[in-house]
Amino acid sequence: MKPEEIRSMGDADIARHLEDTQREFFNLRLRLATRQLNNTSEMRKVRKDIARLKTAIKEREISREMQRQEGGTS
Numbered sequence: 001m002k003p004e005e006i007r008s009m010g011d012a013d014i015a016r017h018l019e020d021t022q023r024e025f026f027n028l029r030l031r032l033a034t035r036q037l038n039n040t041s042e043m044r045k046v047r048k049d050i051a052r053l054k055t056a057i058k059e060r061e062i063s064r065e066m067q068r069q070e071g072g073t074s
Contacts, residue, residue, distance in 0.1 A: 001049050006056045018053040021046060 006014060025046045031037040 001052065003052055003056070006052055009056075011057075011060065014053055014056055018050065018057070021049050021053060025050060 001017075006017075009017070025043070028037060028043050028046060032040065032043065037043075
């Protein structure tokens with residue numbers, strides 16, 4: 001998933017997608033442990049998607065905090 005796609009999503013969509021992606025990563029780890037995972041590069045892709053989603057969430061939190069601070073000092 002590209003960062004532009006994530007930024008165009010709403011907060012609820014990002015949270016839901018993050019939860020789904022984390023569940024997918026757990027399943028991949030389980031498949032790896034039971035030697036059922038053929039393509040280990042899937043884990044890297046999913047891990048990076050999780051990082052992108054968390055980054056987008058943090059960016060929004062920082063943006064809201066900045067707006068709150070600017071609104072409070074004016």
